[in-house]
Amino acid sequence: xxxxxxxxxxxxxxxxxxxxxxxxxxxxxxxxxxxxxxxxxxxxxxxxxxxxxxxxxxxxxxxxxxxxxxxxxxxxxxxxxxxxxxxxxxxxxxxxxxxxxxxxxxxxxxxxxxxxxxxxxxxxxxxxxxxxxxxxxxxxxxxxxxxxxxxxxxxxxxxxxxxxxxxxxxxxxxxxxxxxxxxxxxxxxxxxxxxxxxxxxxxxxxxxxxxxxxxxxxxxxxxxxxxxxxxxxxxxxxxxxxxxxxxxxxxxxxxxxx
Amino acid sequence: xxxxxxxxxxxxxxxxxxxxxxxxxxxxxxxxxxxxxxxxxxxxxxxxxxxxxxxxxxxxxxxxxxxxxxxxxxxxxxxxxxxxxxxxxxxxxxxxxxxxxxxxxxxxxxxxxxxxxxxxxxxxxxxxxxxxxxxxxxxxxxxxxxxxxxxxxxxxxxxxxxxxxxxx
Numbered sequence: 001x002x003x004x005x006x007x008x009x010x011x012x013x014x015x016x017x018x019x020x021x022x023x024x025x026x027x028x029x030x031x032x033x034x035x036x037x038x039x040x041x042x043x044x045x046x047x048x049x050x051x052x053x054x055x056x057x058x059x060x061x062x063x064x065x066x067x068x069x070x071x072x073x074x075x076x077x078x079x080x081x082x083x084x085x086x087x088x089x090x091x092x093x094x095x096x097x098x099x100x101x102x103x104x105x106x107x108x109x110x111x112x113x114x115x116x117x118x119x120x121x122x123x124x125x126x127x128x129x130x131x132x133x134x135x136x137x138x139x140x141x142x143x144x145x146x147x148x149x150x151x152x153x154x155x156x157x158x159x160x161x162x163x164x165x166x167x168x169x170x171x172x173x174x175x176x177x178x179x180x181x182x183x184x185x186x187x188x189x190x191x192x193x194x195x196x197x198x199x200x201x202x203x204x205x206x207x208x209x210x211x212x213x214x215x216x217x218x219x220x221x222x223x224x225x226x227x228x229x230x231x232x233x234x235x236x237x238x239x240x241x242x243x244x245x246x247x248x249x250x251x252x253x254x255x256x257x258x
Numbered sequence: 259x260x261x262x263x264x265x266x267x268x269x270x271x272x273x274x275x276x277x278x279x280x281x282x283x284x285x286x287x288x289x290x291x292x293x294x295x296x297x298x299x300x301x302x303x304x305x306x307x308x309x310x311x312x313x314x315x316x317x318x319x320x321x322x323x324x325x326x327x328x329x330x331x332x333x334x335x336x337x338x339x340x341x342x343x344x345x346x347x348x349x350x351x352x353x354x355x356x357x358x359x360x361x362x363x364x365x366x367x368x369x370x371x372x373x374x375x376x377x378x379x380x381x382x383x384x385x386x387x388x389x390x391x392x393x394x395x396x397x398x399x400x401x402x403x404x405x406x407x408x409x410x411x412x413x414x415x416x417x418x419x420x421x422x423x424x425x426x
Contacts, residue, residue, distance in 0.1 A: 055419050217415045218408050221383035236373045244385035248290030253407040258261040
């Protein structure tokens with residue numbers, strides 16, 4: 001299936017999922033001022049998979065936290081689905097995070113006392129859906145994510161990769177417009193990393209809009225668009241339209257001799 | 259390519275096309291295919307220098323094919339090759355030369371060069387992450403080669419980051 005392109009229907013420009021203008025956030029740490037995000041503009045179209053990358057301290061995580069309403073900007077604006085959200089209060093952001101935004105974190109942030117099934121269903125129930133609807137969606141997601149049969153496990157019974165897949169199911173249970181992922185593979189081994197990236201790619205192929213933050217270029221390369229953040233500013237933004245040439249690709253990096 | 263061919267022949271006699279296929283299957287589709295003409299030229303040179311011995315084998319209805327085997331001198335050459343630590347330069351890099359001299363020419367801006375180069379590395383990284391068929395049962399080398407390429411690209415990207423920090 002073709003993913004939703006940025007060009008939209010009938011040649012008309014589609015409404016962006018996310019529109020960020022001149023976003024600024026300053027942290028105060030031990031009396032000194034850290035300008036974490038220094039005037040970021042970003043427009044994310046429906047169906048895009050965007051990786052935000054850069055060195056540690058570049059402001060990537062702060063930016064993601066601002067987009068998810070986990071921190072408030074000092075200035076600038078954020079529009080989600082055409083609505084301004086940066087000035088909303090905590091309660092309204094909590095509603096948005098249940099309905100419009102799914103978030104996946106580096107350390108999964110699952111509720112350790114709840115089963116896998118309950119972890120996934122909770123945001124669905126909190127969003128006011130019927131128990132029957134939510135259970136059906138949970139079954140569908142766990143199935144897609146290769147977690148069928150793990151419903152009654154608790155997070156500590158699972159591997160890191162499995163826990164992140166549960167977190168992904170939880171983030172997607174309400175079919176959010178925007179999936180945010182903060183270093184989602186940062187605490188996984190290479191097998192878990194491949195699994196989670198493969199799943200993100202699959203949901204992207206089905207039309208899910210994703211913004212992923214990572215310091216790892218290998219992870220960023222799963223996306224179609226890479227935004228480079230440096231010192232709190234966007235220094236590059238590239239869309240990769242063409243699939244890369246695969247045959248012999250390693251030869252462009254390593255030349256074996258002998 | 260001469261030592262690679264000698265090493266393959268250490269396993270037993272083979273003709274040129276078999277050697278090409280053997281090396282390609284060991285390294286996997288992520289590595290470029292060998293030029294068969296270059297394989298034949300190299301075999302001819304190795305034979306002249308006494309490291310391999312060729313023998314024509316008649317084929318019904320087709321031209322003869324030439325099968326090669328290692329000579330004792332060839333065995334020694336392979337052993338010596340495997341014995342020595344590889345001391346070639348680890349990285350050949352044109353980009354850094356451009357970066358170091360761009361300012362003098364007044365023709366390009368360093369951060370622009372860095373961004374362009376980063377895009378190139380990211381695109382190569384995209385290829386690495388989309389390569390299929392590198393997991394082969396019984397042959398870890400295609401996967402290991404791709405992992406090596408990814409680590410090198412990561413190092414190149416980190417290097418760009420350092421350069422950007424200094425030059426911006």
